[in-house]
Amino acid sequence: MLLYCFPHAGGADSPYRSWGDRLAPVEVRVLGRGARLPGRAATTPDSVAALAEACADHLAAERRPYAFLGHSLGALIAFETARSLRARGGPGPAVLFATGHVAPHLPSPGRKLAELPTPEFWAEVCALGGTAPELLDHAALREAAEPGLRAEFRASENYRYIPGRPLDCRIVALAGTDDDRAPADQCAPWRLHTTGSFAQHTVSGGHFFVADNPEPVLRTVREEAAAPAR
Template sequence: MSQMILYCFPHAGGSDAMYRSWADELAPEAEVRVLGRGPWAGAGAAAPTGPEPGSVPALAVACAERLSGEQRPFAFLGHSLGALIAFETARELRRQGANGPHTLFASGHVAPHLPSPGPELAALPPAEFWHEVGLLGGTPTELAEHTELREAAEPRLRAEFRAAESYRYTPGVPLDCRIVALAGTEDDRAPVALADPWRLHTIGAFELEVVPGGHFFVADSRERFLDRVRSRLVGVPLR
C-alpha cells in the first residue's frame, strides 16, 4: 500500500528543520517532505511562466512544476505564508490537469480572499522590522542575538513577507479537495473568525480546528497540532 506524502510549505523565515522534525510523529500515516523553500533561491530571476518573480503565484508555479508528475497520493500543509503557497499550488496543479492534494491543511492564515490583520512588515526600517518579527515568533532565536546573522537573513525574510503582503486573491472555481483550516486561539494575525471562511474555497469537505496558542501554535502546541493533522491522515484511501 502506498504511503501518503505530506508536503509542507514553511512560513516566512521558517526553518525546514522544524517541518522535517515532524516525520517521526506523523509516521506511518505520512512521509513528510518540505516544499516551497527551494524556489526562493531563484526569487530574483524571471519566472518563465509569467507571474512576478518572488510572488506567491510564481512560487506556486515552481512548486506545481515539481509535483506535476507525482503519482503517489499526497496532502499539503502550509503555515502562514506557506498556506497561501500551498493553496495556489493546488490551484496551479488543477490548471495543469495534474493530480492535486487529497487534503489541504491551511494553518495560521486567514482565508485567501480576506486581508490579513496586523501591520505590514516588509517595508519597515530594520529596527522596527526585527521588533515585529520577534513579536510574531517562529524565527530562530539566534537571529535576535547576532547582528551578522540578521543582516544575512534580512533580504530573504523581507522578500518572504513582501510576497505574503502583496498577495491578492484571484477569484476562481473552488478546489474539490478537503480543506482543514487550523487557527490559534490567541493568533491576532489569523483569528479563528477569519480562518473559518476557508470553507468557501472548496466544494469538498471542510473542517476548522482551533489550537491553543498564538501565531506559532505549530511549535507552541506542537503535540496537539500534530495530533489534529495525524487524525486527518489516518484511514485516508490511497489510490
C-alpha cells in the same frame, strides 16, 4: 501518504522534519524556502504566484497520494500550488491543512512589515516570533537573511486573491486561540474555497502554535491521513 509542508515567512524546515517519526507512516517533506543561506536571499521570489509555480513544477510528476500543510504565508503558497496543479491537469492534494492564515479572499490582519526601516523591521519580526534565536542574535546573519525575509513578507502582504473555481480537495483549517493575525472566525471562510468537505479546529496558542503546541496539529494530521477519502 506524503505530507508536503510549506513554512511561514522566514521559516526553516527543521520543525517539520522533526515530525517524521511522530507521523509515520505518513512521510513528511518540506517545500518552500527552507533554511536561509547567504547569497541566496536576494533571489527569493517576491510573489506567492512565483513561489507556488516553483512548487507546482516540483510536484508535477508526483503520483503518490499526498496532502499539503501550509502555515501563515505557507498556507497561501499551498493553496495557490493546489490551484496551479489543477490548472495543469494534475491530481493535487487529497487534503489541504491551512494553519495560521485567514481565508485567502480576506485581508490579512496585522501590521505590514516588508517596507519598515531595518531596526523596526527586526523588532517586529522578533515580537511576532517564529524566527530562530541564532538569527535574531547575530547582526551578520540578520544582514544576510533580511532581503529574502523582506521578500517573503512582501509576497504575503501583496497577495490578492483572484476569484476562480473552488478546489475539490478536503480543506482543514487550524487556528490558534490567541492568534490575532489569523482569528478563528476569519479562518472559517476557507470552507468557501472547496467543493469538498471542510473542518476547522482551534489549537491553544498564538500565531506559531504549530511549533509551540504541535501535538494537536499532529493528531489532526494523523486522523485525516487515516480517514477514508471524503
